[in-house]
Amino acid sequence: MTSFRSWKLLKRNYFDGVKFRLKMKQLPFMGFLFTTMLFIVYRTTTYQYKHTEMEEILHPFDSLKDSALASGLLGGLPHGIIQASADLELKPLWSTSSSRSKADPSTCRVLLAIPVGIKQKDNVNHIVQKFLPENFTVILFHYDGKVDGWWDLDWSNEVIHIAAKNQTKWWFAKRFLHPAVVSVYDYIFLWDEDLGVEHFNPGRYLKIVRYEGLEISQPALDPNSTEIHHRITIRARTKKFHRRVYERRGSTKCSDVSEGPPCTGFVEGMAPVFSRSAWYCAWHLIQNDLVHGWGMDMKLGYCAQGDRTKKVGVVDSEYIVHKGIQTLGGHGPPGRKASNTEELAKVNYTWCNRLSFFINSILELHH
Template identity: 30%
Template structure:
């Protein structure tokens, strides 16, 4: 079963695209849906569920006969009896391909109406299975009752209350205004250094990457691990040194060597960054007082850590009379070493832990350096499949943590990053 995340407005085109994809199930999630938790865990909870429609606030017509959208439900212009209808709130739902086919067939047969009446009714008339994601309705299986959402966190009127571990729609109510000092940017433009171990596999990505960082005013340092001719521009410093990423860092990135820079990007060479804005990324780090951060990761392959996956960010609404804040990412306790960005002080701390004998660098993600964050507004693409899952890197991970007195910990989101 493949699962994708898409926005849903009940359109015929989206259902047709779903069927063309060949997927068995697809999730449709409105950008203003917020989960206080991990989306991968949420979707994983329904892997064994065979319902053709999973939605919220599902109810049969007789359970809610005065609902104002029932009159919109018609077939070939004729009103449909409320007793035939099924309604649901659809900012979050999962459809099977069979359900999508039934909905499109119904539309072709002259059915029309508000999506929250039309979609569940057509699925029901096709005698397909409908279940509620949670709540307490008649369509909710016993094991999911009082799970995932409730009246305090999920309704169309909004805004709703924040309840840990639950789904929220439209968005959680802000408890108080943000402290102004938190969002005060620095007045002097920071100095940035982009560093990457590079080789022949990165030759197609390198020109774009260098253009992005040079245009943003960053200096670039390349640590070339092979003998390939990469066409490196004359104003870009390059050091030929055959080794893995972190031994290269140990030899070439001593904190005193990079002390003139406020922020150090130490990235793998297989990242697609077209459209990335290093200066904006650093400003986000500044106003959120982050010591270490990374862009969210998009990839056609599996990710090493689910928390790094790009997520939608709901708007933040303060108290009445205050302007909404733009949310751009998440405050976390974890930044992956694939694409980390360090402040000068954070890099000095991390460098003090670097073991020149460690090839993978596994475990460096858990070094305590201060506030960490993942910026969803500026994602990058990991173009190659992860290749470091093996017994050697796992051994290095365990050895590093044990030798430094560190603990592996669950990846957690603590709050939002603002701009």
Template identity: 45%
Template sequence: MNATSEPENVVARKMIPKAAERLPPYIVVSESDLHLRRIWGNPREDTAAGMYLLALTVGYTEKANVNATVHKFDVVLYHYDGKTTEWDADFAWSKNKTIHVSTRKQAKWWYAKRFLHPSIVAPYDYVFLWDEDVDATFFDADEYVRMRIVQKHGLEISQPALDITTGGLHTYDVTVRRTSSEVHRSSCGPGEEGRRPCSGFVEVMAPLFGREAWACVWHMVQNDLVDGWGLDWNFWRCVDDPEAQVGVVDAQFVVHRGVPTLLAQGSKPEDGGGSGSGSGGGGARERRWAEFHAFTWRLQDAEQKAHQAALPSVIVKEKAPAQAEAPPPQDG
């Protein structure tokens, strides 16, 4: 032990999380993962968890698209339609390498808040939190992450660019693929620099988070707001320099098919879907807008209270540029 290091007993005590004080410090395991392990053999010989985790909220009707997406990840599927064993009959990966969580009529961010706590996904360098209608035919996770596109450009929060040449949908210009670059970070015009959503922005549809960024975003996800509307307009809060650390990867792109399967789950009042009817998902859309306004108000209120208390993190963030008013509707 050198003169500046702490005694070993002090270091050990710092390892103990709350409620584990009765345990010997070096037996405490405060993190986990979503990697499947055998119930036979020597634990030392089990395969290690992957570098990245893919979490998808899915319905069985999108099984073909999901099948094209899941390879090369540790995978967890959240089923909003209650169908799980059906996947096993069609895909070997469903039986052998996938965790299935089934709760009817729940959205992606409901699952994320409950099952992707930072301590559970801590071993993963990156967490992919995608919608089921993202067509990843031309996407290679190894190229995106392992070949260091993300690391090379210093992106803590990113998304693959959206290809719109084959009919794919997009909501924000900044997410559209550019064929002349590997990565881009802005679509701002004169006088718009540093404003969301033209800079420092990726969409809630197909984000990729580094470990520390996800830990921050998870704490921003509200427990009772399940659709995530408004989160993407605030991802910038979870990095030091949004204009540098948030970006869109053109070299690896996807197609947003815009299939509103989850919207349809909340379209009937008798199913708890609100006032909407038919296949249009009106009730679910109403809920999304209500959540957006609730989240926006909570952030404004929290910032005001934190400013009054002179909290350092908020003093730094108040230098951020003004944002646009509100996002247009998003389906899927």
């Protein structure tokens, strides 16, 4: 009986020892498993954080939905189906996605918006043909309402047409380029229709702007342009881009200590280019009843997202010609011809600009 009990005790001790050894062997495995799970949780959390951070950078206006929900404006919608932003991509009826959605998502998304009239059709055609191959989205604002005259162009079905008679670029931009709609675009080109683009390449221009960190920019103007109003916009032949100009004319004295327009931090209204963040600011800067936009270029520096002497610039290597064609009313009522005095004044103004350019070029070289 005693030997039987000893045998049971020995057997139990043996199995207890086996179990203990098995548990001891499992400890490293359990530790490895726990460490692996902890690493997976950490990586997942980090990825979600980075993804959220990137979404806020790429789509900063999506955060508006949270404030809207908080205020009850969207309280009736399930949270998972809210879409806070849009774009200007065309969606064919027979397809679930736009033709541009197949493009590499890492590439820059850019919008070109131009107010156009049928009389400038040929020039606009040249501009659009420069931009479409670079995967730009293009929107035309028809201020004369004559949309039908554009359908014969090969690219007409690829762009967006909006018509409102006798309205200006800023009127269209305020109403149809709301930040929530254009937030998917990295840059917005808001150009006039009377620009020559023979010496301009959109792709090379964007590379310069992104590399130099320009939030607001414009291509430089060829010195032979018909209308040049500010020295800073004239192309410098020996530079890739410039942020300031040196000038001494009348009350204008531009030097290294100048901190504002028209000496530095300035682009003109005929061909501005905005980053996403800069446009968000500029859209709010545009008054609802703004017509011609004269003087607004002096205020765009407020939207430079930092020091305007560094964040605003003029690109010289990719330049345009400003033809100065009067449209949308010109100098007077339709059909009215300019007087000899007006024509003479225009010629004198052009030659004064060119003479000023020549003198200031000498001063700049001397400086």
